[in-house]
Amino acid sequence: DYKEAAKWYNRAAEQGEGMAQNNLGYMYYFGQGVFKDYRAAASWYRRAAVQGVSKSQGLLAIMYDRGHGVIQDFLLAHMWSNIANANGNEKAGEYRDALAKEMTPQDISKAQAMARECMGSNYQNCGD
Numbered sequence: 001d002y003k004e005a006a007k008w009y010n011r012a013a014e015q016g017e018g019m020a021q022n023n024l025g026y027m028y029y030f031g032q033g034v035f036k037d038y039r040a041a042a043s044w045y046r047r048a049a050v051q052g053v054s055k056s057q058g059l060l061a062i063m064y065d066r067g068h069g070v071i072q073d074f075l076l077a078h079m080w081s082n083i084a085n086a087n088g089n090e091k092a093g094e095y096r097d098a099l100a101k102e103m104t105p106q107d108i109s110k111a112q113a114m115a116r117e118c119m120g121s122n123y124q125n126c127g128d
Contacts, residue, residue, distance in 0.1 A: 001033075002027065002033025002034075002037035003033040003034075003035070004025050005023075005027070005032075005033055006024065006032070006033035006034045007033075009023050009024040009027065010024055012064050013044060013047070016051075018047075018048045018051040018052070018053040018056070019048070019053065021045075021047045021051075021053070021056065021061070021075070022042045022045065022048040022053050022055055022056040024044045024068035025040075025041045025042070025043075025044030025045040025048065025056065025059065026041070026059070028040040028044060029041035029042070029068075031058075032125050035068035037069075038063070038068040038069030038070075039067055039070075040069070041063070041068070042060065042063045042068065042069035042070045043069070043123075044056075045060040045063060046060055049080065049083075049123070049124075050124075050126065052087060053087050054083075054087035054092065055084075055087040055088045055089060057080050057081075057083050057084035057087060057089065057092065058080070058081060058085075058089045058091060058092035058095065059078035060080045061077045061078070061079075061081035061084060061092060061095060061096070061099075062077070064076040064077035064080060064096070065077035065095075065099065067117075073082040073109045074099060074102070074103060074107065074111075075107060075110060075114060075127070076095055076111075076112035076114075076127055077099055078103065078107075078108065078112075079111045079114040079115045079118060079126070079127060080092075080115075081093070081095045081096035081099060081113075082096050082111065082112060082115040083114065083115050083118060083119060084117065085103040086115070092113035114126075114127045
């Protein structure tokens with residue numbers, strides 16, 4: 001029952017539970033138990049991402065790449081996929097490498113610096 005799951009994930013997510021935030025973001029992205037809403041999905045992914053949830057970091061990268069719920073930004077997409085990979089998300093590393101093929105060396109360097117700044121600030125300065 002997706003609607004019931006969304007209710008419970010929302011309660012836990014509002015209390016700061018990172019995986020509940022991730023799962024609620026997923027439900028908003030696909031419209032499972034809630035209305036499909038990319039902006040809400042991105043918001044929940046971001047809340048989990050700044051807590052270090054690597055799955056959310058990778059999914060947020062995809063949101064930035066596609067411009068779903070956020071302004072399309074390849075630098076932020078690369079940054080979040082790089083961070084997710086550094087936190088153990090191997091698929092995010094593959095995604096980052098695919099993004100890099102479409103970016104200039106200068107943009108890649110800037111995105112890498114943004115990732116270092118984000119992680120070094122404990123997710124306080126993450127470019128968005």
